[in-house]
Amino acid sequence: MSIIYALLFLLLAPVAGGLIAGIDRRITARMQGRVGPPILQAFYDLGKLFEKEKVVVTNSQNFYVLCYLVFIALSGALFFGGGDILLVIFAFTLAHVFLVLGAYASNSPYSHVGAERELIQLMACEPIIILAAVGMYMVTKSFYVADIAASNIPLIVFLPGLFAGFLYILTMKLRKSPFDLSTSHHAHQELVKGVTTEFSGPTLGCIEIAHWYEAIFLLGFVYLFFSWSPVIAVIAIIIIYVFEILIDNTFARVKWPLALKSSWLVTAVLGILNLAALYIIGGFLK
Amino acid sequence: MTYLSKSPWLLHYNASSCNGCDIEILACLTPMYDVERFGIINTGNPKHADIFVVTGSINEENKDVLVNLYEQIPDPKVVVAIGICAASGGVFRECYNVMGGIDKLIPVDVYVPGCAARPESIIDGIVKSLGILEEKRTAMVKGIPVKPEMNTAVREAGTE
Numbered sequence: 001m002s003i004i005y006a007l008l009f010l011l012l013a014p015v016a017g018g019l020i021a022g023i024d025r026r027i028t029a030r031m032q033g034r035v036g037p038p039i040l041q042a043f044y045d046l047g048k049l050f051e052k053e054k055v056v057v058t059n060s061q062n063f064y065v066l067c068y069l070v071f072i073a074l075s076g077a078l079f080f081g082g083g084d085i086l087l088v089i090f091a092f093t094l095a096h097v098f099l100v101l102g103a104y105a106s107n108s109p110y111s112h113v114g115a116e117r118e119l120i121q122l123m124a125c126e127p128i129i130i131l132a133a134v135g136m137y138m139v140t141k142s143f144y145v146a147d148i149a150a151s152n153i154p155l156i157v158f159l160p161g162l163f164a165g166f167l168y169i170l171t172m173k174l175r176k177s178p179f180d181l182s183t184s185h186h187a188h189q190e191l192v193k194g195v196t197t198e199f200s201g202p203t204l205g206c207i208e209i210a211h212w213y214e215a216i217f218l219l220g221f222v223y224l225f226f227s228w229s230p231v232i233a234v235i236a237i238i239i240i241y242v243f244e245i246l247i248d249n250t251f252a253r254v255k256w257p258l259a260l261k262s263s264w265l266v267t268a269v270l271g272i273l274n275l276a277a278l279y280i281i282g283g284f285l286k
Numbered sequence: 287m288t289y290l291s292k293s294p295w296l297l298h299y300n301a302s303s304c305n306g307c308d309i310e311i312l313a314c315l316t317p318m319y320d321v322e323r324f325g326i327i328n329t330g331n332p333k334h335a336d337i338f339v340v341t342g343s344i345n346e347e348n349k350d351v352l353v354n355l356y357e358q359i360p361d362p363k364v365v366v367a368i369g370i371c372a373a374s375g376g377v378f379r380e381c382y383n384v385m386g387g388i389d390k391l392i393p394v395d396v397y398v399p400g401c402a403a404r405p406e407s408i409i410d411g412i413v414k415s416l417g418i419l420e421e422k423r424t425a426m427v428k429g430i431p432v433k434p435e436m437n438t439a440v441r442e443a444g445t446e
Contacts, residue, residue: 036320047292193329196331
């Protein structure tokens with residue numbers, strides 16, 4: 001059964017991710033008083049990228065981008081297959097390290113600045129993701145996604161702080177303003193294009209597919225917090241995504257020190273307090 | 287029809303334009319005209335671009351930049367010259383420092399006249415260039431070389 005879920009993820013996540021990207025662009029346009037592109041625009045873009053000439057700056061960048069795509073898909077497949085959430089998180093981090101290596105592979109200064117910022121974003125995101133996994137373990141007594149999803153405990157009630165912290169870094173992971181430091185969906189002239197500066201055509205297309213996988217995986221992570229009731233979970237995911245789009249359109253980008261400090265502060269306060277509260281409650285319950 | 291014409295990404299380069307045409311290009315992105323309806327994105331990266339949109343005439347200072355940007359755009363690509371300066375140098379063509387229109391350096395596919403070119407005519411020019419982009423794509427698939435020869439004589443000799 002878990003294999004089927006993993007395969008379904010591998011097949012359907014790019015479709016769903018591309019659709020979400022299209023709807024995202026449409027809602028963004030409406031928020032700005034524009035008509036916006038067609039819903040399928042993300043797929044047109046992808047098709048276009050694979051029709052372009054393959055320009056390679058250094059051969060190693062192809063390998064790194066392939067690894068980025070494979071490890072993102074792998075971490076998502078492990079997640080939806082009900083695997084160990086810690087393994088999922090480490091595979092997910094490794095995928096981003098490959099993207100950073102790919103950006104460092106060329107000598108472009110813009111690509112390097114993007115890579116440095118991507119590393120900073122990784123540093124900002126990792127603690128809260130791992131703490132969220134620890135929190136889920138403390139409540140459900142399992143690190144396996146299948147067990148966490150199957151437990152009838154409403155995780156959101158026990159982990160509100162960790163959930164808020166996760167929402168905070170979700171903005172970063174979805175590459176949305178105010179934390180779209182390393183590369184961005186909207187600011188097309190900013191830092192040229194950050195980590196993706198030196199990638200073009202089919203290589204950029206692979207990064208785009210990986211990003212769609214990533215978005216679905218992250219929304220799956222949000223689902224875990226509401227997994228006792230799938231209906232509420234889906235509604236929560238929709239509300240959260242629209243909220244992310246709203247934040248994206250109403251906030252200017254912050255500088256990287258603020259992004260890093262604030263996310264660590266949120267992690268330290270909300271995450272640690274939540275875990276401490278769980279520990280104390282757990283002691284009483286025994 | 288391929289996906290190319292559904293998702294053309296522009297690279298805009300201001301080669302010593304007076305900013306009149308540039309403002310009109312930006313006007314195309316505003317809610318009034320909203321070219322993102324057609325999937326058009328104004329990108330800042332030549333490696334992601336399909337259409338090279340140039341305003342203004344060329345001179346000694348920017349001729350290398352223009353050629354560099356053109357060469358960084360992956361095939362198939364088209365060049366759209368916006369405004370009379372990009373087409374011929376316009377009122378500045380007799381100036382001692384102006385070399386003329388951008389077609390002295392790179393092959394231009396569509397000329398959009400005007401001083402400044404109106405947003406409607408810019409969009410018209412871009413849409414016209416999409417057809418040429420498709421033709422170039424077809425040629426690329428068939429293996430016919432799409433790289434037109436560049437005017438290297440002017441590049442090396444400098445101002446005429």
